[in-house]
Amino acid sequence: MPDTSFIHAFGAYLPDRVVTNAELASQLGCTPEWMETVSGIRERRWAGVETVADLGTFAARDCLQRAGIEASQLGLLIVSSGSAERRFPGPASTVAAALGLNATPVIDLPLASAGSIFGLALASQLTGTYGDVLVVAAEKMSAVVQGAALDQNTAILFGDGAGAAMVSSRPGPFEVLDSVLHTDGAYRDDLTLDWGSPLHMKGLTVILQAARKLPAVIGEVLERQKIAPKDVTQFLVHQANQNLIMRVAKGLGTDPALMYSNVAKYGNTSSASMFIAAAEWEPSRLSSGPSGGPVVFAGFGAGFNWGALVARSS
Amino acid sequence: MRDRLLKVLQKVTTEPVNIGDDDSLFESGLLDSFALPDLVSGLEEEFSFKVPDADLNPRKFDSIARIEAYLSEHANHA
Numbered sequence: 124m125p126d127t128s129f130i131h132a133f134g135a136y137l138p139d140r141v142v143t144n145a146e147l148a149s150q151l152g153c154t155p156e157w158m159e160t161v162s163g164i165r166e167r168r169w170a171g172v173e174t175v176a177d178l179g180t181f182a183a184r185d186c187l188q189r190a191g192i193e194a195s196q197l198g199l200l201i202v203s204s205g206s207a208e209r210r211f212p213g214p215a216s217t218v219a220a221a222l223g224l225n226a227t228p229v230i231d232l233p234l235a236s237a238g239s240i241f242g243l244a245l246a247s248q249l250t251g252t253y254g255d256v257l258v259v260a261a262e263k264m265s266a267v268v269q270g271a272a273l274d275q276n277t278a279i280l281f282g283d284g285a286g287a288a289m290v291s292s293r294p295g296p297f298e299v300l301d302s303v304l305h306t307d308g309a310y311r312d313d314l315t316l317d318w319g320s321p322l323h324m325k326g327l328t329v330i331l332q333a334a335r336k337l338p339a340v341i342g343e344v345l346e347r348q349k350i351a352p353k354d355v356t357q358f359l360v361h362q363a364n365q366n367l368i369m370r371v372a373k374g375l376g377t378d379p380a381l382m383y384s385n386v387a388k389y390g391n392t393s394s395a396s397m398f399i400a401a402a403e404w405e406p407s408r409l410s411s412g413p414s415g416g417p418v419v420f421a422g423f424g425a426g427f428n429w430g431a432l433v434a435r436s437s
Numbered sequence: 438m439r440d441r442l443l444k445v446l447q448k449v450t451t452e453p454v455n456i457g458d459d460d461s462l463f464e465s466g467l468l469d470s471f472a473l474p475d476l477v478s479g480l481e482e483e484f485s486f487k488v489p490d491a492d493l494n495p496r497k498f499d500s501i502a503r504i505e506a507y508l509s510e511h512a513n514h515a
Contacts, residue, residue: 161469276470309491326470327463327495334474335490366471374478 126251129295130243130434134186134287135402136178137389138170142265144279151275158279159387163365167282167390169265175204175285176217179261182285182395183218185402186257190289194222198253200229201246203238203260203394205316205425206267207231218259228253235262235316236361236424238394239286243420244302244432246290254292260394261285271321280364282390286398297418297434303344304430305336314425333367333423337431338374341421344431348417352377356416356436359404361423362386362396371421397422408436438484438512442504445479458502463495473498480504484512 143166144155159165170178179202187194200222202215213231232238232245242258250256264281267273290299310332313325337360345352352375360371365386372379383404392399397420418436423429447454450467462468468476476498477488488511497507 161471307490325495327473328493330470331473331477331493331495332490334471335477335493370471370474 126292128247128250128290128292128299130297130299131289131291131293131295132186132190133398133402133405134182134184134189135285135399136181136185137284137399138168138173138178140169140171141166142169142282147279151278153275153279161276161366162279163384163386164279164390165387168284170263170283173263174214174217175207175261175263176214176221178263178283178285179204179214179218179259179287180221182261182287182398183222183257183259186287186289192255192289194224197224197227197255197257199246199249199256200224200227201232201242201256201258202229203232203234203242203258204262205233205235205238205393206262206264207233210318214261234394234424234426234428235314236363236393237422237426237428237430238424239397240361240420240422240430240432241304241428243288243290244304244430246288247299247302247432250290250292256290257287258290259285259287260398262393262395264391264393267316267322273321276326277322277324280391282392284389284392284395284399286395286402288398288401297436300348300417300433300435301344302430302432303340303347304428305340306426306428308426310427314427316425330367332427333363333429334370334374336427336429337371337421337423340429340431341371341375341419344433345419348433350417350433354417355381355419357404357408357418358382358421359397359401359418360421362389362400363391363423394422394424438508439505441483442480442501442508445483446476446501449475449479456501459500461499462501463499480508480512484508486512
């Protein structure tokens with residue numbers, strides 16, 4: 124790590140509209156119970172007229188407020204989304220404009236699911252140059268689900284939402300210790316979303332690879348820092364599916380209770396999910412007192428892209 | 438080897454393993470996307486070997502015959 128970076132705050136935004144399994148089941152020809160059994164999901168949120176950039180802007184504002192800084196202090200804005208409405212410019216420039224920024228550089232990361240871990244890892248490498256870096260992940264997956272006929276296994280998963288993290292070279296609540304990112308393009312066609320086509324997912328391959336690669340990359344970053352999985356106080360991973368989250372715990376040989384999960388309430392919000400989980404978890408950490416223990420972030424998604432980051436709460 | 442394979446398969450599925458060697462374990466409903474990682478882990482443990490990530494292709498584990506063929510080539514049979 125070239126410079127020491129700190130995560131100052133997380134933020135999140137979830138649309139108000141709750142879509143229950145019962146509501147979707149009637150459209151998809153399955154039962155709410157089956158949906159929960161195969162995914163752990165009971166309900167998700169769907170946005171109305173809000174765009175990906177709108178969702179991201181709300182999460183960005185929440186994060187900035189929690190961090191106690193103004194948008195004008197940002198040196199860089201990174202926005203990830205796999206469900207952006209247009210090819211270019213991506214949502215980052217719209218989020219920047221909504222935050223009142225007119226000269227701060229922005230970067231779009233069109234990375235579904237893994238966008239937040241990639242953004243967080245990159246931000247932690249860039250704070251030495253850019254100072255305060257805001258990473259936003261925003262997804263409107265309901266447009267994907269409603270835009271074309273999907274198979275049941277795919278259509279039940281997704282929800283809308285956005286999350287954010289503020290990373291800085293200034294000391295803050297979480298010191299970033301290390302991160303690892305990987306990509307294997309051999310699987311580029313196994314999870315895709317083209318304009319004008321439905322989402323395509325080879326579920327068996329995605330789950331098989333994710334169930335292997337997520338524990339492996341978490342183990343890799345922990346080993347580099349000489350930290351045993353049993354010493355990690357919290358795992359905040361991409362909220363893809365409860366069954367996958369439990370298999371990650373099993374693969375690591377760690378207590379499943381240490382895997383934060385809110386997938387039952389929000390479904391799979393793709394790249395936004397890890398930050399939404401972190402934003403929901405952080406207040407409970409603060410109320411129970413700082414532990415000083417390691418916290419692990421990890422994600423896996425289309426590409427395949429996957430990675431992990433370990434931070435120490437202070 | 439076959440008995441050990443069937444033992445692992447039975448451990449990861451809730452249904453009785455009563456299927457032809459060439460029948461699809463997925464289409465028959467014996468395996469789903471989340472039982473598959475458990476099957477691979479179970480085979481690795483039972484046969485003391487590691488399936489490389491590049492071999493994590495569901496087709497290689499889609500039937501008893503295919504699993505047997507894979508194990509014959511890669512697993513430790515001791």
